[in-house]
Amino acid sequence: xxxxVTGGAGFIGSNFIRYxxxxxxxxxxxxxxxxxxxxxxxxxxxxxxxxxYSFTRGDICDRRLVSEIFxxxxxxxxxxAAESHVDRSxxxxxxxxxxxxxxxxxxxxxxxxxxxxRLPVQGPGPAGRFPVFVQVSTDEVYGSLGPEGRxxxxxxxxxxxxxxxxxxxxxxxxxxxxxxxxLPVIVTRCSNNYGPYQFPEKxxxxxxxxxxxxxxxxxxxxxxxxxxxxxxxxxxxxxELVLFRGRPGEVYNIGGHGERTNLEVVRAILKLxxxxxxxxxxxxxxxxxxxxxxxxxxxxxxxxxxxxxxTFEEGLAATVEWYRQNRPxxxxxxxxxxxxxxxxxxxESLR
Ligand code: NAD
Ligand code: TYD
Numbered sequence: 001x002x003x004x005v006t007g008g009a010g011f012i013g014s015n016f017i018r019y020x021x022x023x024x025x026x027x028x029x030x031x032x033x034x035x036x037x038x039x040x041x042x043x044x045x046x047x048x049x050x051x052x053y054s055f056t057r058g059d060i061c062d063r064r065l066v067s068e069i070f071x072x073x074x075x076x077x078x079x080x081a082a083e084s085h086v087d088r089s090x091x092x093x094x095x096x097x098x099x100x101x102x103x104x105x106x107x108x109x110x111x112x113x114x115x116x117x118r119l120p121v122q123g124p125g126p127a128g129r130f131p132v133f134v135q136v137s138t139d140e141v142y143g144s145l146g147p148e149g150r151x152x153x154x155x156x157x158x159x160x161x162x163x164x165x166x167x168x169x170x171x172x173x174x175x176x177x178x179x180x181x182x183l184p185v186i187v188t189r190c191s192n193n194y195g196p197y198q199f200p201e202k203x204x205x206x207x208x209x210x211x212x213x214x215x216x217x218x219x220x221x222x223x224x225x226x227x228x229x230x231x232x233x234x235x236x237x238x239x240e241l242v243l244f245r246g247r248p249g250e251v252y253n254i255g256g257h258g259e260r261t262n263l264e265v266v267r268a269i270l271k272l273x274x275x276x277x278x279x280x281x282x283x284x285x286x287x288x289x290x291x292x293x294x295x296x297x298x299x300x301x302x303x304x305x306x307x308x309x310x311t312f313e314e315g316l317a318a319t320v321e322w323y324r325q326n327r328p329x330x331x332x333x334x335x336x337x338x339x340x341x342x343x344x345x346x347x348e349s350l351r
Pocket of ligand 2 (some may be wrong): 085086087140192201202203204206218219220225226227262286
């Protein structure tokens, strides 16, 4: 089975590629990644020469390139490629609309063209049939919760940030291609991930690396916003199940009952590292800051038997240890040196 993974040099994509090469001997992976600031080939160090792996640097908005890749015989797509950071979307929404919306549309169009003879795949359809197009989305499309309740697949879409609005637009396009053209699309909506190789602009790796450098830890607003944390490996396993056994046309929420306030997370990190709470700095709140996310994962548990394996306490401790052990990785990310890895491998500069 030939699998196109887009955005495979990012945090979740690179964890997914490592995972699928390890668990699925029948799968070959093509990684298409533009290598934006968030793409880092060091995340895939050791995988480059794997016999079932290849990398192409390019943009999912480039229809000619995407068609060329599909002509190699792609059976399935997992679309991770995206601009993914809320704060950046507040500064400039353009790359979010371009990649997250238009890029997804290009992938859907090319998939339709290349899989024409294998379409339509109607209704929920039987599981485990290829081709299939997995659109990796986020719980942020549902907007913010009050103190009670959890997001189900039926919750209304009410995105708050340009990031989540662009992801919601892509979800709806993908589902519309299923409804209109019979394209076998499955949408997953996962809660906040953490784990190895996460870019240190997101809460957990930023706080760990700042604490390791005895730098201040910026907490937005009152620090009482709640996120539903899931270890990236649990997300990868959920995606594998959806890819092989999910039903086309369906949405699956993914989340691990891991609700914590930001302050609880930051304090736990400081404790694990033996650093003082005086490093915490309360800073201005993020505009439009969602108060709480919480996922009801009962559909994916019921249909596909998925359950998270990591508790937050154990997963966070392992993640803190990973950043402690892999200081050169994040120091090169923070200094910008990680871009030279590509130059060394492919002779072309990213700077
Ligand atoms: P990331 O920012 O770490 O990685 C994104 C990757 O996409 C990078 O390698 C980047 O180079 C690549 N990319 C960006 N624009 C591209 C383009 N036009 N063409 C090709 N490649 C491009 O993101 P992540 O945290 O790994 O998230 C991956 C996906 O999962 C995203 O779609 C995100 O919305 C979704 N998601 C993330 C989380 C989370 O907590 N991180 C939670 C739920 C869903
Ligand atoms: P983030 O990791 O950016 O994920 P998202 O906004 O997509 O959920 O942020 C997680 C939470 O942490 C969110 O409530 C914002 C907050 N936060 C801080 O308090 N300080 C920071 O420096 C960052 C990056 C986030």
